[in-house]
Amino acid sequence: MNSIGIKRCSKAYNSLAVSPVQVLQDTLTAIKDLRHLNAFSYDITSDEEEALELAAQSEKRYKQGNPLSPLDGVPISFKDNFLVKNMPSTAGSKILRDFVPPIDSTMAQRCREAGAIIVGKTNMDEFGMGSFTLYSEKVPVNPINEDLVVGGSSGGAAVATATNQGMAAFGTDTGGSVTFPANCCSVYGFKPSYGRLSRHGVILYSSSNDSPGILAQNIDDISSIFQVVDGEDIKDSNSLSFTEPELRTSLKGVRVGIAEEFNIEELPQERIDEQRKVIDILQDHGAEIVEVSIPLLKQILPIYYTIIPAEAASNLSRYDGLKYGLQHSTVSSKDSKVDYQEYIQRIRTEGFGINVKRRIALGNFVLSTQDVDFNEMYIKAQKVRRLFCEQYNDIFEGIESSKGLQKGVDILLSPNAVGDIPKVSSIRSGEIDAIIGEYSQDYYTVPSNVCGAPALCLPMADVDHLSQSEKKPAAMYKLWGKYGMDRSLLQIGKLIDKIVKNS
Amino acid sequence: MFLTKFPKKYRGPMLARAFTRTPEQVLKNYKLTTGFEIHCQMLTETKLFSNAPTKSNDLSNSCASFVDVALPGMLPVLNKECLKVALKASLALKGDINKKDGYEIRFDRKHYFYPDMPQGYQITQKEHPIMENGYLRFYNRLKKEDKIGIERIQIEQDSAKSFHDFHNYSGIDYNRAGSALLEIVTFPEIHHPIDARIVVRELQETLKYLNISTANMEEGQMRCDVNISLRHRFDSEKFGNRVELKNLQGIKFIEKAIESEIVRQATIIDSGGYVPLQTRRYDVDKNETILLREKEDDLDYRFMYDPDLPSYFITPEMISEAEEQISSVPFDEKKKLSDKFGLTVDQAQTVFSYPELYDYFMETLIQLNEIVDPQLVYNYIFSIFIGNCTKKNLTNFKFKIDQCKTKGNDRLIELMLLQVEDKISFSHAKMVLYEIIDGDKRSSFNIAKDSGFIKNENTSIEDINAVIDKILEEKQDIVEKLRAENRSNKRKKKLGPIMFLVGQAMRVLKADGDPQYVQEYIRKKVLGK
Helix, strand or coil: CCCCHHHHHHHHHHCCCCCHHHHHHHHHHHHHHCHHHCCEEEEHHHCCHHHHHHHHHHHHHHHHCCCCCCCCCCEEEEECCECCCCCCCCCCCHHHCCCCCCCCCHHHHHHHHCCCEEEEEECCCHHHCCCCCCCCCCCCCCCCCCCECCCCCCHHHHHHHHCCCCCEEEEEECCCCCHHHHHHCCCEEEECCCCCCCCCCECCCCCCCCEEEEEECCHHHHHHHHHHHCCCCCCCCCCCCCCCCCCCCCCCCCEEEEEHHHCCCCCCHHHHHHHHHHHHHHHHCCCEEEEECCHHHHHHHHHHHHHHHHHHHHHHHHCCCCCCCCCHHHCCCCCCCCCHHHHHHHHHHHHCCHHHHHHHHHHHHHHCCCCCCCHHHHHHHHHHHHHHHHHHHHHHHEEEECCEEEECCCEEEECCCCCCCCEHHHHHCCCCCHHHHHHHHCCCCHHHHHCCCCEEEEECCCCCCCCCCCCCCCCEEEEECCCCCHHHHHHHHHHHHHHHHHC | CHHHHCCHHHCCHHHHHHHCCCHHHHHHHEEEEEEEEEEEECCCCECCCCCCECCCCCCCCCCCCCCCCCCCCCCCCCCHHHHHHHHHHHHHCCCECCHHHCCEECCEEEECCCCCCCCCEEEECCCCCCEEEEEEEEECCCCCEEEEEEEEEEEEECCCEEEEEECCEEEEECCCCCCEEEEEEECCCECCHHHHHHHHHHHHHHHHHCCCCCCCCCCCCEEEEEEEEEEECCCCCCECCCEEEEEECCHHHHHHHHHHHHHHHHHHHHCCCCCCCEEEEEECCCCEEEEEEEHHHCCCCCCEECCCCCCEECCHHHHHHHHHCCCCCHHHHHHHHHHCCCCCHHHHHHHHHCHHHHHHHHHHHHHCCCCCCHHHHHHHHHHHHHHHHHHCCCCCHHHHHHHCEECCEEHHHHHHHHHHCCCCCHHHHHHHHHHHHCCCCCCHHHHHHHCCCCCCCCCCHHHHHHHHHHHHHHCHHHHHHHHHHHHCCCCCCCCHHHHHHHHHHHHHHHHHCCHHHHHHHHHHHHHCC
C-alpha cells in the first residue's frame, strides 16, 4: 500500500472518495502483515471493534460534512512511553510490565478529540535510553535494509511510519530520539520546541530535555498533527503557548546559517558532499548562506551526558514495585517477609535493563555529595547550558559585535548524523562500541534538546521503503529552528524539501 | 568552681553526677543552645502540586490523585494558593522574600527511598526558598520582649502515612501524600527550656492567627524538631555535639523533653564522656529521649532542582496582597494589650490561649473603652465566664459567649455596665452571669432585679456601715470567736465566724450590700486590718 499522507487522505475523506473505515482496515492489515518488523509493543488488531466503531463514527461525520479536524479518521501510533488509556504503557521496561494507565497523555487525548484513531504502541529503547532500539524486548527491523539499525529510541515509531502502519507516529526526543530513527528509516522527524507539546502523560526520562515529537512521511502531515496538539497544557507546568509571525511563502532572502562547529573531523566526505548539494540548491533559489559560530556547541555532549543521567536517576526513582508495574509476587522471594529496602532492590534489579541501570548509577554519582561535592559538576553543567542557550539564541536574534551588526539567521542547516547508519551485526559483534557509538552519534541532535529549540530531519529523496532493491536509505539533513518558531521552521522546511526533492 | 582547675582525670564520676541532678543545676553550669525545625501543614483546599483535596483524615486513599501516587508521566503543577499562604508566613516572620534573586523561587528534589514517599523524592526548596533571614518576636520567660532569628522558610511536600498493623504487610494511605508543608527553620538562639516552649507556642499562635495552618501538634498539623547542644559555662573542654529531637508531640512536651535531654547530656559530659551527633526521640511516658540514629548514617539526599517545575516569581502585587492579610501578628496584639490596655504579659497570653474568644474580647474592649477598665473586661471573660463554663464542662466557649447576646443586647456588656454604674455588686453580677451560662434568656437587668440584686439608689455607704455596725453589736459572741480565731496560731484560720457575720449583714442589706465590701469592713472594724 502506498501512503497517501494525512493531507491527501483528509481531502479524500471529505470528498467521500475514501472511507476512514477502509483506511483503518488497510492499516490493520499492514500491521498484521508486517509483524515481523516488530514496530509495535501493543497493537489493536487483537481487539479491533472499538477502533472500527470510531472509524465508522468518523465516516458519519464526513458524510455530514463536519469532521472534527484534518486528523479525523486518521490512524496514528504512539511510542510506548505515552500513556494511552486502556493500552499497556510500559516505556519498554519490565518494571512497568502490564501497566495499563487509567488516563490518556495530553498528546493522546488531543489526538482523540481531533478524531484520530490510535492503532497501537511502538517499541522503544527502555525508558528512551538508547539510540538503536536494541534495548527493547522486541527489536524493530529496518524496512529498507534489515541489517541496518532502525535508530532509537523511537525506533518502532520510525518503522511504523515508514511502512504505513499508521499515517504518522508520536515519538519522544531526549537527544535525537525522534530525528535519528527518522534518519535511519528515511522518514521525516520533528522535535518541537521544549514546552510546546505537553509532556503530561509521557513517561519521562530526562525532564528538561524530553519532548514529544512527530514522525511522518511528509512535512504537511507533521504540520497537521502539530496544529492539533500544539499549545499550553495546565497539566505540564513547563508548557507554553507561542505566537509566530506570518509564515514565509518563498525562500528568497531566507538566511540559512552554517555553524563552523558543524564541520568536524569525524564527518565523512559523503556527508560533506550531501550538505554541499543542499547549500547549492538553496543558493539557487535565493536563500542567503551565512557563516556563523556557536563556540559552546563543541562542549554540549559532556554537558548533556552530565544532565540526563542525573535526571534519569531522579525520574526513575518512583519505580519501586509498590504502586504499579512489576510486583512482589513476580519477584522470587526466599523468605516470606521481605523488608522494604530489600524489596525495592529486588524489583529494581530485576525490572531495569542494563542501559537503564548504567544511567541510574551514573546519575546518582553525578548528584552525590557523599565524599566530594560532585553535585558541583551538575550545577556547572546547568550554567554552561544557560550560556549555550544564549549563544544559540543570539545566532537567530542577531548580535552586535566588534565586526559590526550581524543579522540573525532564520534557520541553521547541518547533517543529522555523523557517520553512516550502523549495522546491527557490527554492534552485536562488538565491532562498533554500542555505548560510545551511541554517544557520538548525537553530536548534531543533542544541542537542539539542550537549548530546547525545534529541529526537523528531512530525507533528500523519496524512498519506497519496502520494495527497494538497492536497500539504500536516503541521505538526510537537519534544519535547526529558533526557540518557539516551530511553525516557521516547518514552513521553511516545506519550501526547502520541495526544491531539494525536485532537483 | 575550683574543680575545673583540675585535669579531667582527677574528677570522679560520682562527683560529676552530683552536679547534674536537675535541669536547673545543669543550666547553672551549662549554656544550652537550641533551635527548631518546624513543619506545618498549610491551610489550603488542595495539595501542593495536585488538585486532590487536603483531607488526610478522609477514608484511606480517597484523597490521592494520580500525581500524588506518582503514576508514570504525571507532572507536578503548583497550587498558587500555597504560594500565597507561604508568602503570608514569610512576611509575618519578617524575612527577605528572596530579594537577592529578584523574587525568584524554585523547587528542588530531595531523594530517598521510603514507602511513604511515592516519587522516590520529596519536592522541597533548597537553593531558592521562599524566605530567608526573618525573625519572630516573643515575650520571654522574664516577660521581656525578645526575638529569635528565622533562618529560612521552605515549601515542601508532605509524605504518605504507613500503617503496620496488617499481618506481615504494611498499608500505605496516600491521602496526606503531596499535601503542602511549610518548613520553618530557626537559628539556634534559645538558651532556656521555658523560652523554647514559649517560642514554639508563639510560632504556633502566629500560624493559627494568620490562617496559615491549624497548627495542631497533637494531630500532626504542626511537627517540631528541636536541636540541642550544651557547652559548659566555665570549662571550654566540656561540651556536647548537637542532638536532634524528632517530632515532639505537643507544646507541653517541648520543655520537658529538652530538660530530660540536657540532664542526659550533662551527665555524659561530666563523667568525661562524649555526646555524639544523633537523632533521638522523646518518650512521653518514660520522660527520656531514645536514640533513633547516628548522624553518620544520614542519607545522601542527592539534591537536584526539579526540572518539571519552572522558576516562580513573587510579584510586588502578590506581596502587597499578602501584606493586607497580615496587618498584625499575635505578638503585636499582645504588646497592644499590655502597652495600651494595661494587661500583664501573662493576661495577654491567656487571651491568646482562647483564640475563639479573641475577636469578641477585642471588640468588647474597644466598645467599652474608657467606660470599663480593661482589667474588669478581662476578669469577666477570662476568669468568671471561662471559669464557670469550664466548671460546668461547657467547652464550646464561642457558642456560650454568643448565647450571651439576645436580640442585639450583649448581656455580658450590660452586666459590666451595671457594675460600673454601681447598680449591682461584683459578687451579684457573677451570679447573674452564672444564670446566663445556665441558659437564662432574660436580660441581665431583669435577672438581677428578679433576684433582688439591684442596689437601692438611695442607700448611702453610711447606711450600709450602720447596718453592719448593728449586726456586730448584736452578735458579740461571734465577734469574740472571730477575734479568738485570729489570735490563734493555726496556719489556716477558720472562716466560719466571719462568713456568718457577712451572711447576717447581707440578709439585711440584700442587693445594696457587696459581700466583699462587708467582709473588708468587718475585718477592718474588728481586727483592725
